[in-house]
Amino acid sequence: MTDIRKIEAAAERLRGHATVTPLLSSPFLDELAGRQLLVKAECLQKTGSFKFRGGWSAVTALLAEQKSRGVIAFSSGNHAQGVALAARTLAVPAVIVMPSDAPRVKIENTRNLGAEVVLYDRATEDRFAVADRAGGARGLTLIQPFDDEEVIAGQGTVGLELVEQAAVFGVNRAEVLVCCGGGGLTAGIALALEKHAPAMIARTCEPEGFDDVARSLVSGSIERNERLSGSLCDAILTPSPGKITFPILKRLCGAGLVVSEDEALHAMALAFEHLKIVLEPGGAVSLAAALFHGQDLKMPTAIAVVTGGNVDREVFYKALERFC
């Protein structure tokens, strides 16, 4: 089971390899949000998303013999890049299975990081079957994108960092808003908060139409999305929360927040203007929740974990054209 000790051990392994991402703020965004708003900028993590943490944590936890055979992962792009860079740095072979409609920048970067990329059709093919076909015979170890104890531990290091950074600003009570796909990052952060910041609570943030986690938190059991594609928030279009992550979310998180795609694009434009960071739509939903759904928040301070910045130029332009 992932617990605080596993997260702290992952933090040790990540030290000197992952970027300590900053906790940003802007008086303009405080004003817009109507409360103190701190932004944990994981788009600045190596490979442009928090996923490098989980990838590094998982690959470094493998046995030597598993490392020599190699790893396989399936991902729309951020987990792909995180695992690919971790594997390359540690001289471990990597096969990455990606949907063919993933942003071009993510597919290119994953290839450029030395991974063998296998594309599949998100609408007609099952990614588990594709992964099995690509890696089965070679004895590759599958690095799950979220339902993996060491991956969750790696993502949880975001929570350790933000608690320490918020304390410097005198903040120990806050709602921590997290962009949520399968729930690995949110679960890891929630476990870190439980131990180190009991007056902070994690809340999941999702795009409309893909609010499986929010609905699961209401019903108390795992719900699925009807659609599997069709949103600019490609990074977090997971069909349902994980078997490992959901019990953690259910035990520790507040109600889920849901934002529109337009709100995510608007948050991207405001992050460009006031924080000087580049976000992808799926990485901006937490900031959108803080800025545009303040009525659903309860505390005077919100910490938005913005999770990725791997966006094609055209989508970035679209956000700026419409909302700058």
Added chain:
Amino acid sequence: MTDIRKIEAAAERLRGHATVTPLLSSPFLDELAGRQLLVKAECLQKTGSFKFRGGWSAVTALLAEQKSRGVIAFSSGNHAQGVALAARTLAVPAVIVMPSDAPRVKIENTRNLGAEVVLYDRATEDRFAVADRAGGARGLTLIQPFDDEEVIAGQGTVGLELVEQAAVFGVNRAEVLVCCGGGGLTAGIALALEKHAPAMIARTCEPEGFDDVARSLVSGSIERNERLSGSLCDAILTPSPGKITFPILKRLCGAGLVVSEDEALHAMALAFEHLKIVLEPGGAVSLAAALFHGQDLKMPTAIAVVTGGNVDREVFYKALERFC
């Protein structure tokens, strides 16, 4: 005289008020640079540039009576915003004298931070005379943009931070490339390195046509630029290095580096793609030097201090259109 004790005292005053900006890296940029490249991202500082540090340091060092009368500053925009936010936070009145051709975003932000903005014509009016006219009768204290001991001390905290952050990556020997206008930031960083990282050396970076500091370092005395405007690198178009800063630069810095405006725009595009940060041209010249002038560098590691991100959307587009 600014010394390491003044810098350390400024760091104490800034704690909990300034953002601890991250030291970023990307395997793609390492490859392009042909060496290990770390990027200290001061564009992520409050108000979008390192200038908040110097502004806060200077305003907090004033006597109570000076604070109650207020402060005045002249600036193309980044010092303006830094002083304005520091003053507003500390309830000190602020008048800011700005050139009328400064980027729109900088003028607007300074006004929105509660400062009284006075515009002047950079080509025909003397900014000191304008400042004197606007503030003389009210007994405002002038906060110089770089030739001020407490401002230099505040900027020097960038050096303290980057030394500590580089050590986590095992780096204690490097050339530290700094975007240089009047030399306040470079002087402060050089003093911090002298004490805490004697195997690191600061090097100034400037745009072609505005290389007063590089020429001054060659001749050994203060040289001036022929032109005072006409570059997208508006943040660092200072006529000459300062009387306080230049002796420090002369004693501690290596030879100055000079890049073209196109190289600065190219660095902005690469920072968007690979670091997920927003840079203005003047804030990107250090990164441009690391990426495109490697032949002028001597050590296996470069640390580029990128200094600001207050860029109008059109200029940002221009960089992306041409170089993405």
